[in-house]
Amino acid sequence: MSFTNVLARLARVAGLMMVVLAVAPAIAGDINAGKTKATVCAACHGADGNGGADPSWPKLAGQHENYLIAQLTAFKTGTRQNPLMAGMAAGLSKKEIEDLAAYFSSLTLRAGAAKSEDLAKKGEHVYRGGNAKTGVSACMSCHGPSGHGVPPRFPKISGQNASYTEGQLLAFKSSKRASDGEIMTRIAFRMSEGEIKAVSEYMAGLH
Ligand code: HEC
Ligand code: HEC
Structure with a gap:
Protein backbone atom coordinates (compact mmCIF):
# COMPACT_ATOMS: atom_id res chain seq x y z
CA MET A 1 0.00 0.00 0.00
CA SER A 2 1.41 3.41 -0.95
CA PHE A 3 2.02 6.15 1.59
CA THR A 4 -0.82 8.30 0.19
CA ASN A 5 -3.16 5.33 0.44
CA VAL A 6 -2.25 4.92 4.09
CA LEU A 7 -2.86 8.62 4.67
CA ALA A 8 -6.22 8.43 2.94
CA ARG A 9 -7.14 5.48 5.11
CA LEU A 10 -6.10 7.26 8.30
CA ALA A 11 -8.12 10.30 7.27
CA ARG A 12 -11.18 8.10 6.77
CA VAL A 13 -10.76 6.49 10.20
CA ALA A 14 -10.29 9.92 11.81
CA GLY A 15 -13.41 11.14 10.02
CA LEU A 16 -15.38 8.18 11.36
CA MET A 17 -14.15 8.86 14.88
CA MET A 18 -15.28 12.47 14.63
CA VAL A 19 -18.74 11.27 13.61
CA VAL A 20 -18.87 8.82 16.54
CA LEU A 21 -17.78 11.54 18.97
CA ALA A 22 -20.36 13.94 17.57
CA VAL A 23 -23.13 11.35 17.92
CA ALA A 24 -22.24 10.32 21.50
CA PRO A 25 -24.49 12.23 23.90
CA ALA A 26 -22.67 15.18 25.40
CA ILE A 27 -23.14 15.64 29.13
CA ALA A 28 -22.19 19.06 30.34
CA GLY A 29 -21.94 18.32 34.08
CA ASP A 30 -19.45 20.46 36.03
CA LEU A 107 -15.58 9.59 42.95
CA THR A 108 -14.05 6.17 43.63
CA LEU A 109 -16.31 3.36 44.80
CA ARG A 110 -15.15 1.46 47.86
CA ALA A 111 -16.50 -2.08 47.43
CA GLY A 112 -17.95 -3.84 50.46
CA ALA A 113 -17.58 -7.49 51.36
CA ALA A 114 -20.08 -10.33 51.63
CA LYS A 115 -20.75 -11.11 55.30
CA SER A 116 -21.85 -14.70 54.66
CA GLU A 117 -19.78 -16.82 52.28
CA ASP A 118 -22.55 -19.46 52.01
CA LEU A 119 -25.14 -16.93 50.99
CA ALA A 120 -22.73 -15.23 48.58
CA LYS A 121 -22.05 -18.60 46.88
CA LYS A 122 -25.78 -19.08 46.26
CA GLY A 123 -25.97 -15.52 45.01
CA GLU A 124 -23.10 -16.06 42.61
CA HIS A 125 -25.11 -18.79 40.84
CA VAL A 126 -27.99 -16.40 40.24
CA TYR A 127 -25.68 -13.55 39.22
CA ARG A 128 -23.75 -15.61 36.67
CA GLY A 129 -26.35 -18.10 35.48
CA GLY A 130 -29.82 -16.83 36.46
CA ASN A 131 -32.46 -19.47 37.14
CA ALA A 132 -33.49 -21.44 34.04
CA LYS A 133 -36.42 -23.12 35.84
CA THR A 134 -38.13 -19.89 36.80
CA GLY A 135 -36.90 -17.79 33.88
CA VAL A 136 -34.64 -15.40 35.81
CA SER A 137 -32.04 -13.90 33.44
CA ALA A 138 -28.38 -13.92 34.45
CA CYS A 139 -27.59 -10.52 35.99
CA MET A 140 -24.18 -10.63 34.35
CA SER A 141 -25.68 -10.40 30.86
CA CYS A 142 -26.59 -6.74 31.40
CA HIS A 143 -24.58 -5.63 34.43
CA GLY A 144 -21.33 -7.28 33.31
CA PRO A 145 -19.14 -10.00 34.89
CA SER A 146 -17.81 -7.60 37.56
CA GLY A 147 -21.03 -5.63 38.01
CA HIS A 148 -19.63 -2.47 36.43
CA GLY A 149 -22.64 -2.12 34.15
CA VAL A 150 -22.70 -0.74 30.63
CA PRO A 151 -23.41 2.96 30.28
CA PRO A 152 -25.70 4.60 29.49
CA ARG A 153 -28.41 1.98 30.08
CA PHE A 154 -27.22 -0.60 32.64
CA PRO A 155 -26.06 0.75 36.00
CA LYS A 156 -23.08 -0.31 38.05
CA ILE A 157 -24.32 -2.64 40.80
CA SER A 158 -21.07 -3.95 42.28
CA GLY A 159 -19.81 -3.15 45.78
CA GLN A 160 -23.17 -1.71 46.81
CA ASN A 161 -24.61 -2.09 50.35
CA ALA A 162 -26.47 -5.42 50.43
CA SER A 163 -29.45 -4.00 52.26
CA TYR A 164 -29.93 -1.22 49.67
CA THR A 165 -29.72 -3.77 46.82
CA GLU A 166 -32.13 -6.13 48.56
CA GLY A 167 -34.58 -3.28 49.16
CA GLN A 168 -34.47 -2.24 45.48
CA LEU A 169 -34.95 -5.79 44.19
CA LEU A 170 -37.99 -6.19 46.49
CA ALA A 171 -39.29 -2.82 45.25
CA PHE A 172 -38.87 -3.95 41.61
CA LYS A 173 -40.56 -7.29 42.47
CA SER A 174 -43.65 -5.57 43.89
CA SER A 175 -43.55 -2.94 41.07
CA LYS A 176 -43.14 -0.22 43.69
CA ARG A 177 -40.08 0.86 41.67
CA ALA A 178 -41.10 0.79 38.03
CA SER A 179 -39.42 3.87 36.60
CA ASP A 180 -37.25 1.79 34.22
CA GLY A 181 -40.01 0.64 31.91
CA GLU A 182 -40.27 -2.89 33.34
CA ILE A 183 -36.87 -4.48 32.59
CA MET A 184 -36.01 -5.04 36.25
CA THR A 185 -39.61 -5.48 37.47
CA ARG A 186 -39.99 -8.50 35.14
CA ILE A 187 -36.74 -10.06 36.31
CA ALA A 188 -37.30 -9.46 40.04
CA PHE A 189 -40.91 -10.69 39.81
CA ARG A 190 -39.58 -14.17 39.02
CA MET A 191 -37.03 -14.18 41.85
CA SER A 192 -37.70 -15.70 45.29
CA GLU A 193 -36.97 -13.61 48.36
CA GLY A 194 -34.17 -16.08 49.15
CA GLU A 195 -32.55 -15.51 45.75
CA ILE A 196 -32.84 -11.74 46.23
CA LYS A 197 -31.11 -11.92 49.60
CA ALA A 198 -28.35 -14.18 48.26
CA VAL A 199 -27.60 -12.16 45.11
CA SER A 200 -27.55 -8.91 47.12
CA GLU A 201 -25.00 -10.41 49.49
CA TYR A 202 -22.85 -11.59 46.57
CA MET A 203 -22.99 -8.23 44.79
CA ALA A 204 -21.79 -6.33 47.89
CA GLY A 205 -18.38 -7.98 47.56
CA LEU A 206 -18.24 -7.92 43.75
CA HIS A 207 -15.88 -5.41 42.19
C1 HEC B 1 -31.95 -7.18 30.48
C2 HEC B 1 -30.96 -6.41 31.23
C3 HEC B 1 -30.89 -6.63 32.73
C4 HEC B 1 -30.70 -7.82 33.40
C5 HEC B 1 -30.59 -9.22 32.84
C6 HEC B 1 -30.62 -7.47 34.82
N1 HEC B 1 -30.73 -6.11 34.97
FE1 HEC B 1 -30.64 -5.08 36.71
N2 HEC B 1 -31.00 -3.33 35.74
C7 HEC B 1 -31.22 -3.21 34.41
C8 HEC B 1 -31.58 -1.84 34.10
C9 HEC B 1 -31.94 -1.26 32.75
C10 HEC B 1 -31.57 -1.14 35.33
C11 HEC B 1 -31.88 0.35 35.57
C12 HEC B 1 -33.25 0.45 36.12
C13 HEC B 1 -33.73 1.88 36.26
O1 HEC B 1 -33.36 2.70 35.43
O2 HEC B 1 -34.46 2.14 37.21
C14 HEC B 1 -31.19 -2.11 36.34
C15 HEC B 1 -31.10 -1.82 37.69
C16 HEC B 1 -30.75 -2.71 38.67
C17 HEC B 1 -30.61 -2.40 40.07
C18 HEC B 1 -30.78 -1.03 40.71
C19 HEC B 1 -29.44 -0.38 40.94
C20 HEC B 1 -29.50 0.83 41.82
O3 HEC B 1 -28.45 1.45 41.99
O4 HEC B 1 -30.57 1.18 42.33
C21 HEC B 1 -30.28 -3.56 40.71
C22 HEC B 1 -30.02 -3.75 42.19
C23 HEC B 1 -30.24 -4.60 39.72
N3 HEC B 1 -30.52 -4.07 38.47
C24 HEC B 1 -29.94 -5.92 39.98
C25 HEC B 1 -30.03 -6.96 39.05
C26 HEC B 1 -29.91 -8.36 39.39
C27 HEC B 1 -29.62 -8.90 40.77
C28 HEC B 1 -30.08 -9.05 38.22
C29 HEC B 1 -30.09 -10.56 38.02
C30 HEC B 1 -31.05 -11.32 38.80
C31 HEC B 1 -30.29 -8.08 37.16
N4 HEC B 1 -30.26 -6.82 37.70
C32 HEC B 1 -30.46 -8.39 35.83
C33 HEC B 1 -31.09 -4.22 33.47
C34 HEC B 1 -30.91 -5.56 33.73
C1 HEC C 1 -31.88 12.17 54.21
C2 HEC C 1 -31.06 11.22 53.48
C3 HEC C 1 -30.68 11.56 52.04
C4 HEC C 1 -30.12 12.72 51.56
C5 HEC C 1 -29.76 13.99 52.33
C6 HEC C 1 -29.90 12.48 50.14
N1 HEC C 1 -30.30 11.22 49.81
FE1 HEC C 1 -30.14 10.36 47.94
N2 HEC C 1 -31.01 8.65 48.66
C7 HEC C 1 -31.44 8.46 49.95
C8 HEC C 1 -32.13 7.17 50.03
C9 HEC C 1 -32.76 6.58 51.29
C10 HEC C 1 -32.06 6.59 48.74
C11 HEC C 1 -32.67 5.26 48.30
C12 HEC C 1 -34.05 5.54 47.76
C13 HEC C 1 -34.85 4.31 47.43
O1 HEC C 1 -34.86 3.40 48.24
O2 HEC C 1 -35.42 4.29 46.32
C14 HEC C 1 -31.36 7.55 47.91
C15 HEC C 1 -31.09 7.34 46.55
C16 HEC C 1 -30.40 8.23 45.74
C17 HEC C 1 -30.05 7.99 44.36
C18 HEC C 1 -30.35 6.73 43.56
C19 HEC C 1 -29.14 5.82 43.60
C20 HEC C 1 -29.28 4.56 42.79
O3 HEC C 1 -28.33 3.77 42.80
O4 HEC C 1 -30.30 4.34 42.14
C21 HEC C 1 -29.40 9.10 43.92
C22 HEC C 1 -28.83 9.32 42.52
C23 HEC C 1 -29.32 10.03 45.03
N3 HEC C 1 -29.94 9.46 46.12
C24 HEC C 1 -28.71 11.26 44.97
C25 HEC C 1 -28.70 12.20 46.00
C26 HEC C 1 -28.17 13.54 45.88
C27 HEC C 1 -27.50 14.09 44.64
C28 HEC C 1 -28.37 14.16 47.08
C29 HEC C 1 -28.05 15.60 47.47
C30 HEC C 1 -28.63 16.62 46.61
C31 HEC C 1 -29.04 13.19 47.96
N4 HEC C 1 -29.22 12.02 47.26
C32 HEC C 1 -29.38 13.43 49.28
C33 HEC C 1 -31.28 9.33 51.01
C34 HEC C 1 -30.79 10.62 50.93
Missing part, protein backbone atom coordinates in the same frame (compact mmCIF):
# COMPACT_ATOMS: atom_id res chain seq x y z
CA ILE A 31 -17.69 18.38 38.71
CA ASN A 32 -16.67 21.36 40.85
CA ALA A 33 -20.14 22.92 40.84
CA GLY A 34 -21.52 19.47 41.74
CA LYS A 35 -19.09 19.14 44.65
CA THR A 36 -20.30 22.43 46.16
CA LYS A 37 -23.91 21.38 45.79
CA ALA A 38 -23.21 17.90 47.24
CA THR A 39 -22.59 18.99 50.83
CA VAL A 40 -26.29 18.39 51.60
CA CYS A 41 -26.06 14.87 50.15
CA ALA A 42 -23.12 13.86 52.37
CA ALA A 43 -25.33 13.31 55.42
CA CYS A 44 -26.82 10.21 53.82
CA HIS A 45 -24.50 9.26 50.94
CA GLY A 46 -21.18 10.00 52.69
CA ALA A 47 -18.65 12.77 52.07
CA ASP A 48 -16.87 10.48 49.57
CA GLY A 49 -20.09 9.06 48.09
CA ASN A 50 -19.57 5.68 49.73
CA GLY A 51 -22.71 5.67 51.84
CA GLY A 52 -23.69 6.83 55.29
CA ALA A 53 -24.78 5.41 58.62
CA ASP A 54 -27.79 3.51 57.27
CA PRO A 55 -26.95 0.68 54.81
CA SER A 56 -30.26 1.19 53.01
CA TRP A 57 -28.84 4.51 51.75
CA PRO A 58 -26.93 3.74 48.55
CA LYS A 59 -23.34 4.43 47.60
CA LEU A 60 -23.20 6.80 44.62
CA ALA A 61 -19.43 6.91 44.05
CA GLY A 62 -18.36 5.82 40.57
CA GLN A 63 -21.92 5.29 39.32
CA HIS A 64 -22.49 6.15 35.64
CA GLU A 65 -23.37 9.77 35.06
CA ASN A 66 -26.39 9.09 32.81
CA TYR A 67 -27.90 6.70 35.33
CA LEU A 68 -27.51 9.24 38.17
CA ILE A 69 -29.17 11.91 36.02
CA ALA A 70 -32.03 9.54 35.16
CA GLN A 71 -32.61 8.60 38.83
CA LEU A 72 -32.47 12.17 40.16
CA THR A 73 -34.92 13.21 37.44
CA ALA A 74 -37.19 10.27 38.31
CA PHE A 75 -37.23 11.30 42.01
CA LYS A 76 -37.95 14.91 40.97
CA THR A 77 -40.88 13.98 38.71
CA GLY A 78 -42.13 11.28 41.10
CA THR A 79 -41.79 8.30 38.72
CA ARG A 80 -39.42 6.82 41.33
CA GLN A 81 -40.83 7.32 44.79
CA ASN A 82 -38.93 7.73 48.02
CA PRO A 83 -39.89 10.27 50.67
CA LEU A 84 -36.27 11.22 51.54
CA MET A 85 -35.15 11.67 47.94
CA ALA A 86 -38.34 13.37 46.74
CA GLY A 87 -37.59 16.29 49.02
CA MET A 88 -33.93 16.38 48.00
CA ALA A 89 -34.58 16.32 44.24
CA ALA A 90 -37.65 18.58 44.12
CA GLY A 91 -35.69 21.84 44.04
CA LEU A 92 -32.86 20.78 41.73
CA SER A 93 -32.59 22.30 38.24
CA LYS A 94 -31.54 20.25 35.19
CA LYS A 95 -28.07 21.84 35.39
CA GLU A 96 -27.71 21.08 39.12
CA ILE A 97 -28.70 17.44 38.48
CA GLU A 98 -26.04 17.18 35.74
CA ASP A 99 -23.37 18.74 37.98
CA LEU A 100 -24.21 16.45 40.92
CA ALA A 101 -24.15 13.40 38.61
CA ALA A 102 -20.76 14.42 37.18
CA TYR A 103 -19.38 14.87 40.71
CA PHE A 104 -20.58 11.57 42.21
CA SER A 105 -19.58 9.71 39.07
CA SER A 106 -16.03 11.04 39.42
Whole structure:
Protein backbone atom coordinates (compact mmCIF):
# COMPACT_ATOMS: atom_id res chain seq x y z
CA MET A 1 0.00 0.00 0.00
CA SER A 2 1.41 3.41 -0.95
CA PHE A 3 2.02 6.15 1.59
CA THR A 4 -0.82 8.30 0.19
CA ASN A 5 -3.16 5.33 0.44
CA VAL A 6 -2.25 4.92 4.09
CA LEU A 7 -2.86 8.62 4.67
CA ALA A 8 -6.22 8.43 2.94
CA ARG A 9 -7.14 5.48 5.11
CA LEU A 10 -6.10 7.26 8.30
CA ALA A 11 -8.12 10.30 7.27
CA ARG A 12 -11.18 8.10 6.77
CA VAL A 13 -10.76 6.49 10.20
CA ALA A 14 -10.29 9.92 11.81
CA GLY A 15 -13.41 11.14 10.02
CA LEU A 16 -15.38 8.18 11.36
CA MET A 17 -14.15 8.86 14.88
CA MET A 18 -15.28 12.47 14.63
CA VAL A 19 -18.74 11.27 13.61
CA VAL A 20 -18.87 8.82 16.54
CA LEU A 21 -17.78 11.54 18.97
CA ALA A 22 -20.36 13.94 17.57
CA VAL A 23 -23.13 11.35 17.92
CA ALA A 24 -22.24 10.32 21.50
CA PRO A 25 -24.49 12.23 23.90
CA ALA A 26 -22.67 15.18 25.40
CA ILE A 27 -23.14 15.64 29.13
CA ALA A 28 -22.19 19.06 30.34
CA GLY A 29 -21.94 18.32 34.08
CA ASP A 30 -19.45 20.46 36.03
CA ILE A 31 -17.69 18.38 38.71
CA ASN A 32 -16.67 21.36 40.85
CA ALA A 33 -20.14 22.92 40.84
CA GLY A 34 -21.52 19.47 41.74
CA LYS A 35 -19.09 19.14 44.65
CA THR A 36 -20.30 22.43 46.16
CA LYS A 37 -23.91 21.38 45.79
CA ALA A 38 -23.21 17.90 47.24
CA THR A 39 -22.59 18.99 50.83
CA VAL A 40 -26.29 18.39 51.60
CA CYS A 41 -26.06 14.87 50.15
CA ALA A 42 -23.12 13.86 52.37
CA ALA A 43 -25.33 13.31 55.42
CA CYS A 44 -26.82 10.21 53.82
CA HIS A 45 -24.50 9.26 50.94
CA GLY A 46 -21.18 10.00 52.69
CA ALA A 47 -18.65 12.77 52.07
CA ASP A 48 -16.87 10.48 49.57
CA GLY A 49 -20.09 9.06 48.09
CA ASN A 50 -19.57 5.68 49.73
CA GLY A 51 -22.71 5.67 51.84
CA GLY A 52 -23.69 6.83 55.29
CA ALA A 53 -24.78 5.41 58.62
CA ASP A 54 -27.79 3.51 57.27
CA PRO A 55 -26.95 0.68 54.81
CA SER A 56 -30.26 1.19 53.01
CA TRP A 57 -28.84 4.51 51.75
CA PRO A 58 -26.93 3.74 48.55
CA LYS A 59 -23.34 4.43 47.60
CA LEU A 60 -23.20 6.80 44.62
CA ALA A 61 -19.43 6.91 44.05
CA GLY A 62 -18.36 5.82 40.57
CA GLN A 63 -21.92 5.29 39.32
CA HIS A 64 -22.49 6.15 35.64
CA GLU A 65 -23.37 9.77 35.06
CA ASN A 66 -26.39 9.09 32.81
CA TYR A 67 -27.90 6.70 35.33
CA LEU A 68 -27.51 9.24 38.17
CA ILE A 69 -29.17 11.91 36.02
CA ALA A 70 -32.03 9.54 35.16
CA GLN A 71 -32.61 8.60 38.83
CA LEU A 72 -32.47 12.17 40.16
CA THR A 73 -34.92 13.21 37.44
CA ALA A 74 -37.19 10.27 38.31
CA PHE A 75 -37.23 11.30 42.01
CA LYS A 76 -37.95 14.91 40.97
CA THR A 77 -40.88 13.98 38.71
CA GLY A 78 -42.13 11.28 41.10
CA THR A 79 -41.79 8.30 38.72
CA ARG A 80 -39.42 6.82 41.33
CA GLN A 81 -40.83 7.32 44.79
CA ASN A 82 -38.93 7.73 48.02
CA PRO A 83 -39.89 10.27 50.67
CA LEU A 84 -36.27 11.22 51.54
CA MET A 85 -35.15 11.67 47.94
CA ALA A 86 -38.34 13.37 46.74
CA GLY A 87 -37.59 16.29 49.02
CA MET A 88 -33.93 16.38 48.00
CA ALA A 89 -34.58 16.32 44.24
CA ALA A 90 -37.65 18.58 44.12
CA GLY A 91 -35.69 21.84 44.04
CA LEU A 92 -32.86 20.78 41.73
CA SER A 93 -32.59 22.30 38.24
CA LYS A 94 -31.54 20.25 35.19
CA LYS A 95 -28.07 21.84 35.39
CA GLU A 96 -27.71 21.08 39.12
CA ILE A 97 -28.70 17.44 38.48
CA GLU A 98 -26.04 17.18 35.74
CA ASP A 99 -23.37 18.74 37.98
CA LEU A 100 -24.21 16.45 40.92
CA ALA A 101 -24.15 13.40 38.61
CA ALA A 102 -20.76 14.42 37.18
CA TYR A 103 -19.38 14.87 40.71
CA PHE A 104 -20.58 11.57 42.21
CA SER A 105 -19.58 9.71 39.07
CA SER A 106 -16.03 11.04 39.42
CA LEU A 107 -15.58 9.59 42.95
CA THR A 108 -14.05 6.17 43.63
CA LEU A 109 -16.31 3.36 44.80
CA ARG A 110 -15.15 1.46 47.86
CA ALA A 111 -16.50 -2.08 47.43
CA GLY A 112 -17.95 -3.84 50.46
CA ALA A 113 -17.58 -7.49 51.36
CA ALA A 114 -20.08 -10.33 51.63
CA LYS A 115 -20.75 -11.11 55.30
CA SER A 116 -21.85 -14.70 54.66
CA GLU A 117 -19.78 -16.82 52.28
CA ASP A 118 -22.55 -19.46 52.01
CA LEU A 119 -25.14 -16.93 50.99
CA ALA A 120 -22.73 -15.23 48.58
CA LYS A 121 -22.05 -18.60 46.88
CA LYS A 122 -25.78 -19.08 46.26
CA GLY A 123 -25.97 -15.52 45.01
CA GLU A 124 -23.10 -16.06 42.61
CA HIS A 125 -25.11 -18.79 40.84
CA VAL A 126 -27.99 -16.40 40.24
CA TYR A 127 -25.68 -13.55 39.22
CA ARG A 128 -23.75 -15.61 36.67
CA GLY A 129 -26.35 -18.10 35.48
CA GLY A 130 -29.82 -16.83 36.46
CA ASN A 131 -32.46 -19.47 37.14
CA ALA A 132 -33.49 -21.44 34.04
CA LYS A 133 -36.42 -23.12 35.84
CA THR A 134 -38.13 -19.89 36.80
CA GLY A 135 -36.90 -17.79 33.88
CA VAL A 136 -34.64 -15.40 35.81
CA SER A 137 -32.04 -13.90 33.44
CA ALA A 138 -28.38 -13.92 34.45
CA CYS A 139 -27.59 -10.52 35.99
CA MET A 140 -24.18 -10.63 34.35
CA SER A 141 -25.68 -10.40 30.86
CA CYS A 142 -26.59 -6.74 31.40
CA HIS A 143 -24.58 -5.63 34.43
CA GLY A 144 -21.33 -7.28 33.31
CA PRO A 145 -19.14 -10.00 34.89
CA SER A 146 -17.81 -7.60 37.56
CA GLY A 147 -21.03 -5.63 38.01
CA HIS A 148 -19.63 -2.47 36.43
CA GLY A 149 -22.64 -2.12 34.15
CA VAL A 150 -22.70 -0.74 30.63
CA PRO A 151 -23.41 2.96 30.28
CA PRO A 152 -25.70 4.60 29.49
CA ARG A 153 -28.41 1.98 30.08
CA PHE A 154 -27.22 -0.60 32.64
CA PRO A 155 -26.06 0.75 36.00
CA LYS A 156 -23.08 -0.31 38.05
CA ILE A 157 -24.32 -2.64 40.80
CA SER A 158 -21.07 -3.95 42.28
CA GLY A 159 -19.81 -3.15 45.78
CA GLN A 160 -23.17 -1.71 46.81
CA ASN A 161 -24.61 -2.09 50.35
CA ALA A 162 -26.47 -5.42 50.43
CA SER A 163 -29.45 -4.00 52.26
CA TYR A 164 -29.93 -1.22 49.67
CA THR A 165 -29.72 -3.77 46.82
CA GLU A 166 -32.13 -6.13 48.56
CA GLY A 167 -34.58 -3.28 49.16
CA GLN A 168 -34.47 -2.24 45.48
CA LEU A 169 -34.95 -5.79 44.19
CA LEU A 170 -37.99 -6.19 46.49
CA ALA A 171 -39.29 -2.82 45.25
CA PHE A 172 -38.87 -3.95 41.61
CA LYS A 173 -40.56 -7.29 42.47
CA SER A 174 -43.65 -5.57 43.89
CA SER A 175 -43.55 -2.94 41.07
CA LYS A 176 -43.14 -0.22 43.69
CA ARG A 177 -40.08 0.86 41.67
CA ALA A 178 -41.10 0.79 38.03
CA SER A 179 -39.42 3.87 36.60
CA ASP A 180 -37.25 1.79 34.22
CA GLY A 181 -40.01 0.64 31.91
CA GLU A 182 -40.27 -2.89 33.34
CA ILE A 183 -36.87 -4.48 32.59
CA MET A 184 -36.01 -5.04 36.25
CA THR A 185 -39.61 -5.48 37.47
CA ARG A 186 -39.99 -8.50 35.14
CA ILE A 187 -36.74 -10.06 36.31
CA ALA A 188 -37.30 -9.46 40.04
CA PHE A 189 -40.91 -10.69 39.81
CA ARG A 190 -39.58 -14.17 39.02
CA MET A 191 -37.03 -14.18 41.85
CA SER A 192 -37.70 -15.70 45.29
CA GLU A 193 -36.97 -13.61 48.36
CA GLY A 194 -34.17 -16.08 49.15
CA GLU A 195 -32.55 -15.51 45.75
CA ILE A 196 -32.84 -11.74 46.23
CA LYS A 197 -31.11 -11.92 49.60
CA ALA A 198 -28.35 -14.18 48.26
CA VAL A 199 -27.60 -12.16 45.11
CA SER A 200 -27.55 -8.91 47.12
CA GLU A 201 -25.00 -10.41 49.49
CA TYR A 202 -22.85 -11.59 46.57
CA MET A 203 -22.99 -8.23 44.79
CA ALA A 204 -21.79 -6.33 47.89
CA GLY A 205 -18.38 -7.98 47.56
CA LEU A 206 -18.24 -7.92 43.75
CA HIS A 207 -15.88 -5.41 42.19
C1 HEC B 1 -31.88 12.17 54.21
C2 HEC B 1 -31.06 11.22 53.48
C3 HEC B 1 -30.68 11.56 52.04
C4 HEC B 1 -30.12 12.72 51.56
C5 HEC B 1 -29.76 13.99 52.33
C6 HEC B 1 -29.90 12.48 50.14
N1 HEC B 1 -30.30 11.22 49.81
FE1 HEC B 1 -30.14 10.36 47.94
N2 HEC B 1 -31.01 8.65 48.66
C7 HEC B 1 -31.44 8.46 49.95
C8 HEC B 1 -32.13 7.17 50.03
C9 HEC B 1 -32.76 6.58 51.29
C10 HEC B 1 -32.06 6.59 48.74
C11 HEC B 1 -32.67 5.26 48.30
C12 HEC B 1 -34.05 5.54 47.76
C13 HEC B 1 -34.85 4.31 47.43
O1 HEC B 1 -34.86 3.40 48.24
O2 HEC B 1 -35.42 4.29 46.32
C14 HEC B 1 -31.36 7.55 47.91
C15 HEC B 1 -31.09 7.34 46.55
C16 HEC B 1 -30.40 8.23 45.74
C17 HEC B 1 -30.05 7.99 44.36
C18 HEC B 1 -30.35 6.73 43.56
C19 HEC B 1 -29.14 5.82 43.60
C20 HEC B 1 -29.28 4.56 42.79
O3 HEC B 1 -28.33 3.77 42.80
O4 HEC B 1 -30.30 4.34 42.14
C21 HEC B 1 -29.40 9.10 43.92
C22 HEC B 1 -28.83 9.32 42.52
C23 HEC B 1 -29.32 10.03 45.03
N3 HEC B 1 -29.94 9.46 46.12
C24 HEC B 1 -28.71 11.26 44.97
C25 HEC B 1 -28.70 12.20 46.00
C26 HEC B 1 -28.17 13.54 45.88
C27 HEC B 1 -27.50 14.09 44.64
C28 HEC B 1 -28.37 14.16 47.08
C29 HEC B 1 -28.05 15.60 47.47
C30 HEC B 1 -28.63 16.62 46.61
C31 HEC B 1 -29.04 13.19 47.96
N4 HEC B 1 -29.22 12.02 47.26
C32 HEC B 1 -29.38 13.43 49.28
C33 HEC B 1 -31.28 9.33 51.01
C34 HEC B 1 -30.79 10.62 50.93
C1 HEC C 1 -31.95 -7.18 30.48
C2 HEC C 1 -30.96 -6.41 31.23
C3 HEC C 1 -30.89 -6.63 32.73
C4 HEC C 1 -30.70 -7.82 33.40
C5 HEC C 1 -30.59 -9.22 32.84
C6 HEC C 1 -30.62 -7.47 34.82
N1 HEC C 1 -30.73 -6.11 34.97
FE1 HEC C 1 -30.64 -5.08 36.71
N2 HEC C 1 -31.00 -3.33 35.74
C7 HEC C 1 -31.22 -3.21 34.41
C8 HEC C 1 -31.58 -1.84 34.10
C9 HEC C 1 -31.94 -1.26 32.75
C10 HEC C 1 -31.57 -1.14 35.33
C11 HEC C 1 -31.88 0.35 35.57
C12 HEC C 1 -33.25 0.45 36.12
C13 HEC C 1 -33.73 1.88 36.26
O1 HEC C 1 -33.36 2.70 35.43
O2 HEC C 1 -34.46 2.14 37.21
C14 HEC C 1 -31.19 -2.11 36.34
C15 HEC C 1 -31.10 -1.82 37.69
C16 HEC C 1 -30.75 -2.71 38.67
C17 HEC C 1 -30.61 -2.40 40.07
C18 HEC C 1 -30.78 -1.03 40.71
C19 HEC C 1 -29.44 -0.38 40.94
C20 HEC C 1 -29.50 0.83 41.82
O3 HEC C 1 -28.45 1.45 41.99
O4 HEC C 1 -30.57 1.18 42.33
C21 HEC C 1 -30.28 -3.56 40.71
C22 HEC C 1 -30.02 -3.75 42.19
C23 HEC C 1 -30.24 -4.60 39.72
N3 HEC C 1 -30.52 -4.07 38.47
C24 HEC C 1 -29.94 -5.92 39.98
C25 HEC C 1 -30.03 -6.96 39.05
C26 HEC C 1 -29.91 -8.36 39.39
C27 HEC C 1 -29.62 -8.90 40.77
C28 HEC C 1 -30.08 -9.05 38.22
C29 HEC C 1 -30.09 -10.56 38.02
C30 HEC C 1 -31.05 -11.32 38.80
C31 HEC C 1 -30.29 -8.08 37.16
N4 HEC C 1 -30.26 -6.82 37.70
C32 HEC C 1 -30.46 -8.39 35.83
C33 HEC C 1 -31.09 -4.22 33.47
C34 HEC C 1 -30.91 -5.56 33.73
